[in-house]
Amino acid sequence: MKNVPRLTSEPIGLQNFRKEQENADRQRDSADLWKAFRDTSAYKELQEALLDIQGGLCGYCERQIGHKKFKADRCIEHVAAKKDNRDRTLDWNNLMICCNGGTLDSHPEPLARHTVKRNHSCDKKKDRQKIPIECDPREFPCEWSTSVVSFTIDGRMRPNEQTCRELGIDPKVLVGVIENTLNLNCERLRQARQQLWDEIDQANDNLDQDYAEQKDTEGEIFFIERLLQDHLDRNDDGNLLEFWSVHRQSVEYYILRLPELKNHLTI
Numbered sequence: 714m715k716n717v718p719r720l721t722s723e724p725i726g727l728q729n730f731r732k733e734q735e736n737a738d739r740q741r742d743s744a745d746l747w748k749a750f751r752d753t754s755a756y757k758e759l760q761e762a763l764l765d766i767q768g769g770l771c772g773y774c775e776r777q778i779g780h781k782k783f784k785a786d787r788c789i790e791h792v793a794a795k796k797d798n799r800d801r802t803l804d805w806n807n808l809m810i811c812c813n814g815g816t817l818d819s820h821p822e823p824l825a826r827h828t829v830k831r832n833h834s835c836d837k838k839k840d841r842q843k844i845p846i847e848c849d850p851r852e853f854p855c856e857w858s859t860s861v862v863s864f865t866i867d868g869r870m871r872p873n874e875q876t877c878r879e880l881g882i883d884p885k886v887l888v889g890v891i892e893n894t895l896n897l898n899c900e901r902l903r904q905a906r907q908q909l910w911d912e913i914d915q916a917n918d919n920l921d922q923d924y925a926e927q928k929d930t931e932g933e934i935f936f937i938e939r940l941l942q943d944h945l946d947r948n949d950d951g952n953l954l955e956f957w958s959v960h961r962q963s964v965e966y967y968i969l970r971l972p973e974l975k976n977h978l979t980i
């Protein structure tokens with residue numbers, strides 16, 4: 714779970730649709746209202762805006778859903794469930810792009826292709842459950858020194874206790890959100906993150922050697938900057954790497970040497 718940036722303004726199509734509904738004679742319930750909105754071109758506009766600001770990552774599990782091959786694996790999530798908050802159904806401050814939580818059996822990535830319930834995560838697992846405000850990823854800071862979660866070598870996500878204390882988050886509450894509300898340590902996601910760690914470890918064997926060869930400050934800065942670009946910056950499509958927080962942790966050792974480069978974390 715990384716910081717999820719919010720939209721900076723309400724997309725115009727959503728605004729028009731919302732105003733039409735406010736002026737309508739009959740008030741639809743939240744499910745009907747959302748269904749009607751999904752049939753408009755404004756839905757696609759909103760989806761694109763959210764994908765763009767989130768770098769194509771699911772707001773909860775950080776799977777990459779920005780590329781068009783993952784089109785079927787996207788949904789717009791109401792952070793405060795629309796079933797219990799009708800007046801927030803079209804509230805652009807309540808929306809986030811999310812994956813389908815492992816329910817897509819035709820997913821192009823094998824490790825995302827699960828349909829058993831114990832492997833459901835994100836919006837599909839959360840449903841009407843509430844996320845405490847301090848555990849809402851849109852409230853997390855994006856500064857390097859305030860990483861809210863970290864990962865074990867076998868791909869499990871856990872709260873970063875020191876950061877939690879600094880931010881006033883009870884680590885036990887965050888564990889509940891990770892494990893129960895969102896199921897972010899389900900086997901499907903754990904395995905995918907473990908596989909990524911293995912790939913990063915292999916790449917890092919060469920990296921440590923390259924780093925040791927940097928003989929002067931200029932070489933060191935160039936090396937670390939390139940490393941941070943590779944792991945943390947947006948690619949040409951504007952997307953971030955899948956499981957971005959794992960990548961962030963993998964380069965921590967280097968960025969701590971040059972904290973002035975932490976602008977790569979403000980994305």
Ligand SMILES: [Zn+2]
Pocket residue numbers: 771772773774775776811812813814834835836
């Ligand atoms: Zn997800």
